[in-house]
Amino acid sequence: MSSVTFEHVYKRFGDVVAVNDLSIEVEDKEFLVFVGPSGCGKTTSLRLLAGLEEISDGQILIGDRIVNDVPPKDRDIAMVFQSYALYPHMSVYDNMAFGLKLRKTPKSQIDERVKVAAGLLGIEQLLDRKPKQLSGGQRQRVAVGRAIVREPAVFLFDEPLSNLDAKLRVETRANISKLHKRLATTFIYVTHDQVEAMTMASRIAVMKDGILQQIDSPQDLYDNPANVFVGGFIGSPSMNFFDATLVESDGKLEINTGGFRLEVPAEKAKEWRAFAGKPVIFGIRPEDIHAKQFAPPNILESDMDAKVDVTELMGNEIFLYLMSKDNKQFIARVDPRVRVSNDDKIDLAVNMANAHIFDPKTETSLA
């Protein structure tokens, strides 16, 4: 159990800045997820913390201890690798026991800890097998088991689910969440999958090009993205963005994208009025665009229409690929009872309570 602190951490590979001025405080027992597209610096940040890469600048603390120059083995961490890195010549038992043997743990204690971890993960019957005799999911559990037996202060996970099939991934996700509650230890987890991040994290750190974009709880990140990138990255399908202008006429505020106009309801207008007359990026999530006839009550409704380009039936909902009058495509997640075909016109109700505007230059959130 330990907190982890990144203080103005940089990592440069030649001219490339892989991690750029990263400052994060991870509390004890927290489940922090680094998320971002490939090459965003999330894995490098984890490797810096593990001691597998050297920090170019700044410092990293585990607990109160600066670990910049501490070798990986003395950092009191354990790591689960994307490839699992199970030693192919050792049995599952030996894989799990290896770290303890190296630390000269008494044999009886090794045995006990391996058995307990194996029980926790449901792999007792696999202890004599070699990694190549295991399925992907079993290997993944052994890799987690190898980390657990060490009883580290901090667990590091580097995309541990990316080699599993979709169904197993969902299952394992839940198991890792349970494990976190059970072990009550700090977890730091790297993934490119925003669904993993949303479902498991106590807080998510979104990174892009080596720079931390936003760090927040999943719900806050979803509701209040700090910029266009975070808004687009979190949530699936992605948030729709439109270049627009905030127009004020007769005391009414309107979003005008050229393809459609949306009235800004009075409650929202209070926040947005300061930007009247200015160009903005208008962001609205697909789930906040409803078919008018099935629009839920109590939303800050504003109406528009659009042409249907493609429909995708998901069963419990329909993804509508819509076309505005200026031929800009956007997506709506609508009620499955909606019956429309391609090229139909559809009346839409937009929930402006969850709409966002961003600065077109800096792409940061305005309100």
Place this chain on the structure above:
Amino acid sequence: MYRNKYRLIVPFLIPSLLLYVTFVLYPYGRAMYISLTQWRGLSKPPVFIGLENFSKMLGDSNFWNALGNNAFYIITLPLFTIGLALFFAFVLTQGARFARFYRITFFFPQVMSMVAIGVLWSFVYHPTIGFLNSFLKLVGMSDPPVWLGNPDYVLSALSGVAVWQAVGFFMVLFIAAMESIPATYYEAAMIDGATQWNIFWNITIPLIWGTVQTALIFIMIEATSMFTITQTMTEGGPSRGSEVLSTYLYHEAFINSNFGYGTAIAVALFFLTLLISVILTRLLRRESLEF
């Protein structure tokens, strides 16, 4: 369809098969036969004498002396060659400075002719003008040994040359094997708490075991021969102090014209090599690894 396929394959196979039969299988069979004869070489045809050559061999102290010398190499060559090659390969794959330079330098003896190496090292070991003894005198040894002229030192001296010659090759072999090990194993081991020595012993060696096994068999085959180095540097001397089976059989056959007996020794050497290879393969067998 199949008939057409074979029509194409057979013409390709026949030339190499003919060459193999003529230059490998036939000589092997012929040697087996000659080992059962008494034959002076050129003149009269071989006289069949059954296993007499082999029973003579059992009582021949020169044969046992040569076999003993081979045994010395069978122990020292693998130990030092493979040991050093593994050490250098590990160091050079761990991001040592000037790794490329060392790699090429260590590999260099491999591209030199064995005869040239023999001549070169004869000079290095030369008792008065040799590099080694000059150096030993420089550091204060007043009476350095006559390396190639003393039966107590000659085997060590020659095995030093064989090791020097072979290390580079096996090092390159091991480097290739080590570089195919995914870095995450090392990283996982580092986090697990392994020292460099732990990593070498518990991760690297087991993961390149297949290559080590092949290398051991190669070097073992060289240890059962040691012909070129011995012949060019000492011709088996002094007083048979460095004589090995291959030089002994050469002397018996081509100097003493005992082709029957010489060939019998060659046949014995063949089975000895085969036996060692089989035993080694059995002893060193591990299940194959995937990574």
